[in-house]
Amino acid sequence: xQEHNSSLVIELSYSDLVIDVGVxxxxxxxxxxxxxxxxNEEREKVAQAACALLNSxxxxxxxxxxxxxxxxxxxxxxxxASWRELIQSSDLHTFFETKQQGRCFYIFVKSWSREPFPExxxxxxxxxxxxxFLYCRSGTSALLMNSTEAFKFLKTKKRAAERRPVNEGAPxxxxxxxxxxxxxxxxxxxxxxxxxxxxxxxxxHLPESHLVEFKQFSTKNIEKYVKETIPKYISAFANGExxxxxxxxxxxxxxxxxxxxxxxxxxxxxxxxxxAISKLPIFHFCSSKAHVGYETKIQDVFLEGELYSYFxxxxxxxxxxxxxxxxxxxxxxxxxxxxxxxxxxxxxxxMDPDPLTFIFFPELTEDFESQLSLSSGPxxxxxxxxxxxxxxxxxxxxxxxxxxxxxxxxxxxSLWKELCSEHEGLEELxxxxxxxxxxxxxxxxxxxxxxxxxPAKQGVICEALLIAEHSPPxxxxxxxxxxxxxxxxxxxxxxxxxxxxxxxxxxxxxxCVKTRVLCLSTKTHVEPLQGSAFxxxxxxxxxxxxxxxxxxxxxxxxxxxxxxxxxxxxQLGCEILNLLTLxxxxxxxxxxxxxxxxxxxxxxxxxxxxxxxxxxxxxxNMFHCEANRILYIxxxxxxxxxxxxxxxxxxxxxKAFMKEDFENIQHIIIDExxxxxxxxGDWYNKAKxxxxxxxxxPGILWIFLDYFQTSHLDCSxxxxxxxxxxxxxxxxxxxxxxxxxxxxxxxxxxxxxxPPPNIPSMSLEMLPEVEWVRGxxxxxxxxxxxxxxxxxxxxxxxxxxxFERGYSPRDVAVLVSTQxxxxxxxxxxxxxxxxxxxxxxxxAYDILGDHIVLDSVRRFSGLExxxxxxxxxxxxxxxxxxxxxxxxASRAKQQLYxxxxxxx
Ligand SMILES: *[C@@H]1O[C@H](CO)[C@@H](O)[C@H](O)[C@H]1NC(C)=O
Ligand SMILES: [Zn+2]
Numbered sequence: 001x002q003e004h005n006s007s008l009v010i011e012l013s014y015s016d017l018v019i020d021v022g023v024x025x026x027x028x029x030x031x032x033x034x035x036x037x038x039x040n041e042e043r044e045k046v047a048q049a050a051c052a053l054l055n056s057x058x059x060x061x062x063x064x065x066x067x068x069x070x071x072x073x074x075x076x077x078x079x080x081a082s083w084r085e086l087i088q089s090s091d092l093h094t095f096f097e098t099k100q101q102g103r104c105f106y107i108f109v110k111s112w113s114r115e116p117f118p119e120x121x122x123x124x125x126x127x128x129x130x131x132x133f134l135y136c137r138s139g140t141s142a143l144l145m146n147s148t149e150a151f152k153f154l155k156t157k158k159r160a161a162e163r164r165p166v167n168e169g170a171p172x173x174x175x176x177x178x179x180x181x182x183x184x185x186x187x188x189x190x191x192x193x194x195x196x197x198x199x200x201x202x203x204x205h206l207p208e209s210h211l212v213e214f215k216q217f218s219t220k221n222i223e224k225y226v227k228e229t230i231p232k233y234i235s236a237f238a239n240g241e242x243x244x245x246x247x248x249x250x251x252x253x254x255x256x257x258x259x260x261x262x263x264x265x266x267x268x269x270x271x272x273x274x275x276a277i278s279k280l281p282i283f284h285f286c287s288s289k290a291h292v293g294y295e296t297k298i299q300d301v302f303l304e305g306e307l308y309s310y311f312x313x314x315x316x317x318x319x320x321x322x323x324x325x326x327x328x329x330x331x332x333x334x335x336x337x338x339x340x341x342x343x344x345x346x347x348x349x350x351m352d353p354d355p356l357t358f359i360f361f362p363e364l365t366e367d368f369e370s371q372l373s374l375s376s377g378p379x380x381x382x383x384x385x386x387x388x389x390x391x392x393x394x395x396x397x398x399x400x401x402x403x404x405x406x407x408x409x410x411x412x413x414s415l416w417k418e419l420c421s422e423h424e425g426l427e428e429l430x431x432x433x434x435x436x437x438x439x440x441x442x443x444x445x446x447x448x449x450x451x452x453x454x455p456a457k458q459g460v461i462c463e464a465l466l467i468a469e470h471s472p473p474x475x476x477x478x479x480x481x482x483x484x485x486x487x488x489x490x491x492x493x494x495x496x497x498x499x500x501x502x503x504x505x506x507x508x509x510x511x512c513v514k515t516r517v518l519c520l521s522t523k524t525h526v527e528p529l530q531g532s533a534f535x536x537x538x539x540x541x542x543x544x545x546x547x548x549x550x551x552x553x554x555x556x557x558x559x560x561x562x563x564x565x566x567x568x569x570x571q572l573g574c575e576i577l578n579l580l581t582l583x584x585x586x587x588x589x590x591x592x593x594x595x596x597x598x599x600x601x602x603x604x605x606x607x608x609x610x611x612x613x614x615x616x617x618x619x620x621n622m623f624h625c626e627a628n629r630i631l632y633i634x635x636x637x638x639x640x641x642x643x644x645x646x647x648x649x650x651x652x653x654x655k656a657f658m659k660e661d662f663e664n665i666q667h668i669i670i671d672e673x674x675x676x677x678x679x680x681g682d683w684y685n686k687a688k689x690x691x692x693x694x695x696x697x698p699g700i701l702w703i704f705l706d707y708f709q710t711s712h713l714d715c716s717x718x719x720x721x722x723x724x725x726x727x728x729x730x731x732x733x734x735x736x737x738x739x740x741x742x743x744x745x746x747x748x749x750x751x752x753x754x755p756p757p758n759i760p761s762m763s764l765e766m767l768p769e770v771e772w773v774r775g776x777x778x779x780x781x782x783x784x785x786x787x788x789x790x791x792x793x794x795x796x797x798x799x800x801x802x803f804e805r806g807y808s809p810r811d812v813a814v815l816v817s818t819q820x821x822x823x824x825x826x827x828x829x830x831x832x833x834x835x836x837x838x839x840x841x842x843x844a845y846d847i848l849g850d851h852i853v854l855d856s857v858r859r860f861s862g863l864e865x866x867x868x869x870x871x872x873x874x875x876x877x878x879x880x881x882x883x884x885x886x887x888x889a890s891r892a893k894q895q896l897y898x899x900x901x902x903x904x
Contacts, residue, residue: 006331006338008049014536015475015494015515017059017333019049025066026105031076039078047082047130050109052331052338054086054095054128055349055379057502058111058511059333060536065105072100075107086128088148089117097510097539108539111378113508125151125350127379129330133281134322135236137210137243142236150328151350153239157321158351161285164320186211189244193297193313200303204246204254211243214251217259223272230276230314231325237316238292238323247312248301258301258309266298266310273314281324281343293317322347332379349379380503384559384577391582394551396558399582401467403441403550408434408468410442415591419444419462426478429523430464433476433516440468440550443557446591448475449493450621451561452500457489461520465497467550472542473497474514481521490515497560504563504577505556509549510542561585564614580614581607587728588614592622592700596691599724600704601763603770604744604890605735608704609639609862612669616648619667619700631665633657633687635675638855639862643671654683665690666699672862673705678717707763708748709887711858713756713877721760731769735864737778740889740896745772747886756879779895785902792825794899795869796832799852802867803838811866813853815888817874825871826854857888868892872901 011018024042025031031039046061053059065073074080075098087095094116097108114124125147132150135142145153188206208214213233219225230245237243248258259269273296280292294316301309328346331338341349384393391399401411410416420427434442447456448463464476475497477490494513501507514535517526544550562585563577580588584607587600602608616630630649634640643651649669658680668687670676676683691699705718718724736744752764783794795814802812814829816822853865857873870888875881889896 006048006052006340008045008052008338010333010336010338011062012336013488013491014060015491015513016498016536017053017056017495018062018536019053019059019338020062021045021049022064023066024063024105026063026075026079027067027069027073028076030067031078043078043082044130046079046107047086048331048338050083050096050107051086051128051130051329052333053109054112055331056111056333057378057380057499058109061107061109062536063105063107065100065103068103073105075105082130085146086130087112088124088128088146091116097541099537099539101537106536108510108542110510111502111508113378115377115508123148123152126352127330127332127346127349129328129346129350131329133235133324133326133328134239135232135325137236137240139210140208140213142213142232144232147350154322154347154351158285161321164286186244190315192246193244193295193315195299197300197302198256198258198311200256200258200301200308202256204249204256206254208251211237211241212246213237213243214246214249214254216250216257217248217263220263222259222264222269226269226272227276230273231280234277234280234292234294234314234316235323235325238294238319240318242316242318245314245316247314248309249311256301256311258311260309261307264310269310269312270296270298273312281327282319282322283324283343283347284321286320288320290320292319292323377506378502378508381506382504382577384506384563384579391579393555393558393579396562396579396582397551397555400558400561400585401441401443401554403467403547403554404439406439408437408440408442410444412444415444415446415462423461423520425520425523426461429478429518429520430476433518433525434466437466437468437471440466440471440544441554442466442468447622448477448497449489450618451589452493452496453617453621454493454496455624456622457485459483460489463490463493467544467553469544469546469550471544472512472514472538473544473553474516476516476518478518478520479526480519482519482526486517486519486526487515490517500560501553501556505559507553507556509552510539511553512536512538512542564610580610581732581734583730583732584611587611587730588618592618595726596698596700597688597726598702599727600702600730601727601766602704602706602730603733603748603766604706604709604886605733605741605864606730607732607734608706608730609643609671611730612671612702612704613643613646613648615700615702616667616669620648623667625667628664629666631657631662631668631690632671633668633683634671634862636672636859636861638859639671642863655680658683658686662690666694667691668699668701670701670703670705672709673703673718674707674710674716675712675858675861676716676718677712677714679714682717684717684719707759708751708883709861709890710756710759710883711861711875711880711887713758713880715758721763729766729769731766732771732773734773735893736890737776737892737894738772738774739778739780740892740894741772741774743780743896744886744889745770747882747889750882751886754879754882756877756883776894778893779897781896782898782900784900786899788824788828788901791871791899791901792828792832794897795829795871796836796838798869798897799833800836800838807867809851812869813855813860813863813865813867813891814869814871815855815857815860815873815891816871817856817884819856821871822854822856829854857884857891860891861887864891864893866893867895868897870896870898872899 008019011020024046025034049061080092083092083096084090095110099106112128117124129147132145132147134145134150134153136145189212192204206212217225233245250257277292277294282291294314297313299311300307301311327343330341330346332341443465445451445463447460448465450456459480461478461480466474475490475494477486479486494515498511498513501511519526562580564580566578619625619630627647627649632643632649632651633654635654637653640651640653654676668691687701691701733741748767752767755761755764799812816825868891873884873888875884
């Protein structure tokens with residue numbers, strides 16, 4: 001049995017994954033002289049490290065040369081062959097480079113990706129492996145599939161499983177008929193299989209073929225022999241068309257010899273075979289739980305009328321999916337450990353993610369554009385999508401990080417000015433550092449760690465990432481005072497940056513991030529502490545060669561900085577990244593210390609809730625804050641539940657907020673504040689008092705609101721508009737399909753013309769600045785004069801049509817106006833849908849469950865669905881109706897149906 005974790009360890013003092021494999025003999029001449037076992041052991045150790053690095057974003061293998069050659073050496077043919085096996089290509093240089101430094105020998109490993117093989121990228125697996133342990137029949141032998149063949153084989157099996165009706169584990173018909181082609185051969189084999197006795201020395205008149213394999217019992221330890229020999233034949237037969245394995249025939253002469261009865265016990269032989277076969281790892285793409293199908297027959301062999309030996313035949317049936325001789329071997333770095341993938345992980349990682357998920361999820365193909373496709377990305381990369389009509393990563397990069405033509409640009413300029421005025425000597429210190437670089441971009445941040453979702457460090461003034469021609473990227477950490485821990489911190493940030501660039505940003509070129517720690521008080525570079533790691537000298541290919549090279553890096557960097565886990569990931573069950581808009585990113589990258597209080601006015605569908613979540617993550621990292629110190633307040637329970645599940649904060653409704661003290665809380669984020677009321681007290685001053693409890697370190701209080709979506713005529717308790725300062729606006733509407741956006745726009749204009757009395761009309765002035773992001777067609781249907789029965793029928797029939805087209809119940813919300821209507825329609829819709837065998841309903845409490853949401857428009861505020869039915873939206877006072885309609889329309893991403901009842 002293979003153990004799961006490798007004995008190899010990741011060195012922690014580098015800004016890259018570095019694996020030290022210990023002493024290895026290098027040079028072809030030296031390796032030729034080695035003992036076989038030691039040679040294999042060394043080769044496997046290095047291959048294991050290489051495989052883990054290829055699959056985990058790349059890194060460096062360090063080894064100590066056993067031989068003391070001081071001239072540069074070639075590693076050795078067997079070592080290089082094992083690396084070629086991993087990448088399934090003879091082009092080693094694309095992924096591996098080597099370098100000798102004294103007694104140390106370094107192997108630089110780039111992340112695996114299929115990008116260098118554009119013409120046959122679809123034939124390459126998504127990860128590298130040392131062995132698939134999948135066998136197939138080739139003529140008269142059982143062959144181990146290399147990983148390219150294994151990938152092809154698995155794809156075929158997967159496609160076949162998808163075409164078979166559900167719950168039918170039987171192998172595809174095609175294979176069964178294939179068996180019949182060789183009627184004579186398999187009949188002959190079957191005939192022998194059926195016999196009860198054979199004569200010693202009898203010649204079997206049956207050729208070896210892809211269905212027939214002859215083996216002799218060639219040792220005395222029969223059980224051990226069987227255990228070790230049969231797996232590959234069973235795997236090969238089961239993965240193909242089935243077949244017969246005859247044990248006890250002399251290969252060449254086909255003479256029956258059997259195994260002498262003194263050496264073997266009939267029952268135990270049968271048991272050994274059963275155990276060996278039951279241990280073979282299998283993988284099903286289909287829903288069958290079946291194991292390998294086979295029959296064993298042990299026949300008596302007579303010599304001169306006396307029982308002399310036993311002859312054994314195993315008849316293997318073709319298997320629906322994949323049978324391995326042993327668990328496949330591939331490695332990956334997980335939490336700084338080199339781990340072996342399980343068989344299930346291996347199959348999942350080898351295969352491309354199921355395109356069906358995407359086809360059956362119309363939203364991804366209709367509303368989103370792929371920014372990063374999986375087909376050429378590194379193994380750990382997630383798909384990245386951005387809403388249609390928004391900037392592509394190329395545009396984002398050109399806007400955020402344009403590479404200048406002939407000089408070194410510091411960016412963002414405003415931050416650089418701010419930092420220089422705050423810290424005397426900073427300008428001088430950095431410009432001295434930058435003297436050798438003439439072309440590129442220096443990206444400043446108060447904390448690169450926070451930008452990468454890591455905790456900030458006290459005493460760091462700022463950090464600067466240098467992207468310059470003829471240099472690798474260099475991350476500079478500038479400390480106020482000398483700090484023992486500065487280098488370790490900078491190294492860790494650089495490592496995270498490198499890994500995110502590859503595994504999240506999809507960067508496929510060779511990359512390392514160097515570190516440099518500077519200290520402002522001594523105006524010098526801080527030498528790494530004694531005893532800390534000797535820097536690794538990377539090959540030239542790790543430096544930026546030209547502008548294109550820098551652009552590619554900066555595009556991946558934009559994905560890393562603007563990417564966030566899409567709310568869709570929860571629905572899809574696989575991780576999808578979306579990108580922030582530039583407007584959102586600008587607010588997100590504000591210096592929190594200088595924007596402790598902020599009002600964010602965001603139009604419907606401009607991403608307020610996404611921003612609220614991102615800001616809470618940032619607060620956590622910047623101030624080293626636990627979830628119990630950050631409070632999220634909103635008006636309605638469904639949104640509160642949705643945010644609670646993210647585990648980054650405590651989430652309450654306004655009512656609950658007014659009941660308790662919240663002594664632990666330091667920071668408060670308020671969402672949908674336009675719907676707040678003063679009925680339970682002055683929530684604004686309470687929130688303000690809490691965040692200002694600590695005089696020297698006031699907390700963050702950010703308030704997100706949208707006056708257009710006000711749902712009542714009472715006092716909201718917000719300060720006067722003129723006192724809502726500082727204030728930012730989100731004016732890019734990214735959520736709704738075009739037709740819904742037009743309807744929404746009309747409603748917003750209506751509100752602006754005739755605002756309800758409790759809304760400051762100045763607050764609606766932002767409307768002309770709205771930017772409607774276009775690109776998704778969508779559906780808007782408005783029906784009038786319906787009866788309640790007709791409404792029920794309309795919703796039921798439309799849903800059935802949607803589900804037949806691949807939408808799921810969790811894409812749909814049915815929104816009404818009052819609680820009594822919720823009850824009425826819950827009963828009626830359930831009855832109608834049950835009759836037509838459609839689905840279950842629930843209210844918005846269970847927003848992530850797999851069912852249709854039925855709730856009131858008000859309570860559903862702040863949430864969204866692909867398809868929304870609004871049934872007779874009404875308000876007690878008509879003055880507020882356009883606001884309610886705007887709120888309703890804004891919930892719908894793709895399809896909106898507004899159903900009005902006739903006079904009743
Ligand atoms: C994998 O095996 C197939 C069939 O034996 C062979 O054609 C192919 O070249 C092999 N691939 C590699 C990369 O060795
Ligand atoms: Zn199966």
